[in-house]
Amino acid sequence: MAAQQWVSALDGIYPTQWNYPDYYDIKFKSNLQGKDWIYGTWLDEDSVRRCVAYREGGKWVPLPITIAASGLSKAKDIVMWGDTLLIGGQFGPAFSDLDTSQTYVSSMLKWWNDSLWSNPYFSYVEKIDVLGDSILIWAGYASPTDTLGYLVFKHDTLPWQNVGNPVHPTESWGDFGAFADLQIHNGQIYTINNGSPANDSSGWKGIVRWDGTQWHPYPYGMWGGWARANCFEFYQGDMYMGGSFSVASHPNNPGTGIAKWDGTQWTNMGGGVGNFVEDMFVHNNLLFSKLGGPGYFADAPISYFAAWDGHQWCGTPGNFARPPISFGFANDTLFCTFNEQITTIGTDTVTHMNYFVGDYVNGPNSVCSTYNLGSPEPYSATSLGFYPNPTSGVFMLIMHNAPLTALHVYDVNGRLLVSQEYQSNTHEITLDIGYLPSGLYVVKAISGQTILTDKLIIMH
Numbered sequence: 001m002a003a004q005q006w007v008s009a010l011d012g013i014y015p016t017q018w019n020y021p022d023y024y025d026i027k028f029k030s031n032l033q034g035k036d037w038i039y040g041t042w043l044d045e046d047s048v049r050r051c052v053a054y055r056e057g058g059k060w061v062p063l064p065i066t067i068a069a070s071g072l073s074k075a076k077d078i079v080m081w082g083d084t085l086l087i088g089g090q091f092g093p094a095f096s097d098l099d100t101s102q103t104y105v106s107s108m109l110k111w112w113n114d115s116l117w118s119n120p121y122f123s124y125v126e127k128i129d130v131l132g133d134s135i136l137i138w139a140g141y142a143s144p145t146d147t148l149g150y151l152v153f154k155h156d157t158l159p160w161q162n163v164g165n166p167v168h169p170t171e172s173w174g175d176f177g178a179f180a181d182l183q184i185h186n187g188q189i190y191t192i193n194n195g196s197p198a199n200d201s202s203g204w205k206g207i208v209r210w211d212g213t214q215w216h217p218y219p220y221g222m223w224g225g226w227a228r229a230n231c232f233e234f235y236q237g238d239m240y241m242g243g244s245f246s247v248a249s250h251p252n253n254p255g256t257g258i259a260k261w262d263g264t265q266w267t268n269m270g271g272g273v274g275n276f277v278e279d280m281f282v283h284n285n286l287l288f289s290k291l292g293g294p295g296y297f298a299d300a301p302i303s304y305f306a307a308w309d310g311h312q313w314c315g316t317p318g319n320f321a322r323p324p325i326s327f328g329f330a331n332d333t334l335f336c337t338f339n340e341q342i343t344t345i346g347t348d349t350v351t352h353m354n355y356f357v358g359d360y361v362n363g364p365n366s367v368c369s370t371y372n373l374g375s376p377e378p379y380s381a382t383s384l385g386f387y388p389n390p391t392s393g394v395f396m397l398i399m400h401n402a403p404l405t406a407l408h409v410y411d412v413n414g415r416l417l418v419s420q421e422y423q424s425n426t427h428e429i430t431l432d433i434g435y436l437p438s439g440l441y442v443v444k445a446i447s448g449q450t451i452l453t454d455k456l457i458i459m460h
Contacts, residue, residue: 006336008354009354012061013043013353015341016043017042026040026041027039028326036054036331037054039087051109052075052087068091072092074089074091077128081135083112087108088108090124098114103116107122108128108137122137122139127181129183185234192229193205194222194229207232222243228245231243241259242279243257243258248395254266256272256389257273257295270308270373274295277290278291283329290305297313297315299369300312300369304320312370316356317365318346319345321344333355336355391458392434393432393460394434396430397431403425405447407429417433417441437460441455441456442454442455
């Protein structure tokens with residue numbers, strides 16, 4: 001049987017990095033100009049601070065660009081524009097190792113023919129993409145204020161042009177404003193906006209689309225003060241959104257941690273996840289998702305990241321001592337990074353960067369969620385939800401629109417296992433049914449003549 005384990009990947013990286021997250025931050029980009037890349041900020045094997053490197057000969061080879069020893073100086077995205085590598089972020093300053101050229105405080109570096117240029121016009125650049133011969137960036141202006149996020153075009157001969165702020169017109173930018181996820185799909189621009197009021201059915205909270213003239217929100221938005229989108233991805237013709245929303249916090253939300261837009265509506269797909277979704281990407285026809293904390297993928301006990309194939313989640317469980325910062329692929333091998341110099345994943349001792357030996361998704365130690373669990377469940381303003389789900393037995397139920405008068409729990413064979421009645425004006429309950437064995441259950445919440453039904457997973 002082939003080995004299934006995590007192995008240190010500090011080839012080309014200094015063994016000891018900064019502990020503070022902003023001083024060590026690596027992300028992955030696969031198959032850019034035929035190479036696999038990392039970008040962010042770290043110390044290379046010679047203890048020189050770098051921002052971009054590619055995988056070659058079994059190690060990370062940095063571009064000869066040295067960046068300043070500051071927590072704010074880092075690469076936040078990279079993309080090819082013709083034969084030029086664009087590096088967006090926040091730099092101050094950056095130096096070329098090949099000559100005496102130096103950039104001062106800047107937001108975008110350009111690497112072409114072993115030469116370094118910069119563009120200092122923006123205070124920072126979070127995301128970059130290319131549409132034809134134009135560069136599209138998600139950035140903040142350096143002057144007169146950097147309190148607003150903007151999307152801007154740049155043609156190769158024209159100055160920067162603002163194409164409009166995607167934030168809800170009545171809200172200011174910030175933690176609930178436009179998040180830095182930016183993609184071009186079928187010639188249109190997509191980004192994230194979280195800046196609408198907590199209970200807003202207009203759709204201005206989640207994904208927004210630019211058609212070349214104006215922004216269009218996706219109904220029906222998200223509900224609750226802490227509900228927000230963190231990332232999105234296009235997969236098998238549908239758009240997936242990951243974030244901190246859940247049907248437990250508000251039944252009008254489009255899912256629990258992850259939802260799918262099928263062209264007409266949001267669906268609560270895959271049985272939901274046990275924590276908020278922080279990052280997503282597509283690799284080898286699989287949708288990989290990373291949780292922002294320990295949790296589950298539907299009814300599968302997979303820690304932190306798993307792959308969705310359209311029907312179920314699969315991955316190799318690991319007892320992570322610390323949460324990973326990021327994950328991605330290089331040469332079809334799964335990598336992950338940690339702030340800590342040494343940590344553990346189960347019985348494996350790992351370091352700042354590690355790769356998985358074996359098949360993480362379909363290997364002998366992998367597990368999968370129940371096939372087609374929770375698929376597709378259309379969004380509904382009267383849907384029922386719990387938190388957490390899956391649960392070890394204790395869960396919370398919130399009824400926002402009507403009081404709860406009775407609650408029934410059934411097994412998959414339809415046998416009534418739990419029956420509770422409640423007094424009027426009961427909108428929130430906490431129930432402990434941990435004495436029931438692990439498995440899938442059906443919960444019916446009754447409010448007068450209305451019966452709401454949903455699935456609950458118990459995992460011990």
